Amino acid sequence: MLIPGKLLDQMVAHARADAPNECCGVVAVSPGEPPRAERVYPAGNAAASPLRFEIDGLEVLRLIERIEEQGLQLGAIYHSHTRSDPYPSQTDINFAAGWPGVEWIIVGVADSERPLVRSYLIDGPSVEEVAAEAI
Template identity: 40%
Template sequence: MLRIERATHDAIVAHARRDHPDEACGVVAGPEGSDRPVRFIPMLNAARSPTFYEFDSADLLQLYKELEANDEEPVVIYHSHTATEAYPSRTDIAYAQEPNAHYVLVSTRSEDETEFRSFRILDGEVTEEPVEVVEPDA
């Protein structure tokens, strides 16, 4: 189960809406081994595409240096789908390299409704998990 604070959830959704019609992407870091998403890190979609996302390689290198320096890991890796449901594509599954991460997908295909779903992706196998949005200190 992904437990995520309301402010972080809302920041991810806002980023997805802001970057629409291109896919948005980013990370929420947390203390190593904690499974607690704490630090919201929106990233630039270097592909600038409505159907694909790609972290800029220099930004990604900088991110991993920061994570290592802070004893953090990527707890949530998120991106948006602009025209389809919030479910990992074959490409998403192939690129999933963090075995402990929650892979969050946000669909911005509807202006009125936002799908926010979380998955574990391990060795090409996708498992949806419940999302609990909590208030701070809950």
């Protein structure tokens, strides 16, 4: 997807604020090819852990409702990796099975000087990196 720089900054700032715990949230997109990120919605990490994240199902449903009210769509779920590379863990791959077609954005802040934002499509066990292009 295309991501305005200020939304990338917002996700990195969220990751830094919650470190060493992982942060999480969702990204609303306007449909198109490629989709364009329009808003970032931070969510609470119910697991409050440096090793994994958990979004409360009701919170996600409420966020999706707000996103759809604005004529947008759920485009991505994002979370941070505070100790490892921004690549999906086995836990992430398992969790992604419940969200087909949604991009999986990982904000890597293990190197605080050089945050990395990567996006993936996860289909069963297969992980494909897709562009998270700053605009």
